[in-house]
Amino acid sequence: MGYFQFQSASSIISGLGSIAELKTILIDRDYQKVLLVTDPGMIAHQYHLPVIECLDVAQIDYVIYSDIQADPPEEIVLNAAAYAKQEKVDAVLGFGGGSSMDVAKVIALLAHPDQIQQLSDMYGVNNAKGPRLPLILIPTTAGTGSEVTPISIITTGETTKTGIVSPVLYADVAILDANFTRDLPAHITAATGIDAMVHAIEAYTSKLKKNVYADMLAKHALRLLNDNLPKVLSNGHDMDARQNMLLGSMLAGQAFANAPVGAVHALAYPLGGHFHLSHGHTNALVLVEVLKYNAPHAKQLYAELMQWLDPKSNGCADGLCDLFIDHMQNHLDHSGLTLKLSQLNVPHSSLETLAQDALLQTRLLQNNPREMTHQAAYQIYEAIYA
DSSP states (O other): OOOOOOOOOSEEEESTTGGGHHHHHHHHHTOSEEEEEOOHHHHHTTTTHHHHHHHHHTTOEEEEEOOOOSSOBHHHHHHHHHHHHHHTOSEEEEEESHHHHHHHHHHHHHTSTTOOOOHHHHOEESOOOOOOOOEEEEESSSSOOGGGOSEEEEEOSSSOEEEEEOGGGSOSEEEEOGGGGTTOOHHHHHHHHHHHHHHHHHHHTOTTTOOHHHHHHHHHHHHHHHHHHHHHHHOTTOHHHHHHHHHHHHHHHHHHHHSOOOHHHHHHHHHHHHHOOOHHHHHHHHHHHHHHHHHHHHHHHHHHHHHHHOTTOOSOHHHHHHHHHHHHHHHHHTSOOOOOGGGGTOOGGGHHHHHHHHHTOHHHHTTSSSOOOHHHHHHHHHHTTO
16 A cells, blocks of 8 residues: 555544534633634624634633635735734634635744744745644635645735645644535535535545545545535535535545645646636636546546446446546536636636646646646646637
């Protein structure tokens, strides 16, 4: 089976109503002042109130930083860290989608009183070092898996996203309570659900660090997501299905944290950076064309995933691989998402720049089962243009 390492968050609590466990966690760990990191939408819709109730019952002092936005730029990260240091917090609680959790991770590092690194020192793999403040993460979407990954994605230029990847970013506690996903709009449910599926697929086909433990998680994640995404799109208040989606997203997060993602993400990042499309949506846009491109090198793995999703499916590897790609296309067709770049105000003249930028994502592309070329990247964007 080969040598591998596996890491994840220290403690995971999953189940409807599991937010109630936060009170005990706060009391047992004797935090004095907590920074709640979230976004303006969470505050406006008062989704954060169950978290505040736990803080109040535990008699924990707290402050809120709620200026998080999608694709968070360095300025927001630095402002939030400065606020945390000013308030002398001794724990960080990230509540929201991937952006809020990603920023919370970095705040926990930057705001520690003994931290000497600057944000600019932390980019890349294993460059961020401890110490950090205690970190609790609570996702409100079933997509990124950020609550169990050692990754934070920051917008470092006008259109460029850069990752901080380090074991010190693993949360101390992740709480998965699908009650926080109950009122998600269908398009966000769809985009984040497809995002989680991509995590599972790319972990299972990861070139460099594929391993038996991540494979197990990726397969179970993909089955949960495959079976439950249609249910939540049909009935957003099917809470059992929503909890299964949240669990599937988390399992996929654990998988790709240890067997990293590849070309789908590499080609998705420039679309998000240049045109401010959501991460899940951009993954959905390029998914099927990347699967087709990878098929000559990954058909056996795609065939295995198809048989896992539908044990009644049979045939040769080529046929099952094609069936798997068609199956994922069916998910996209029923997602309600816009799947053509021309309909998303992306000019055709930008495809060359997108292809160039995608090839810069070497951290991701090294994991892809087939080497990505500039020509192939351009052709993938061309295929989804109109």
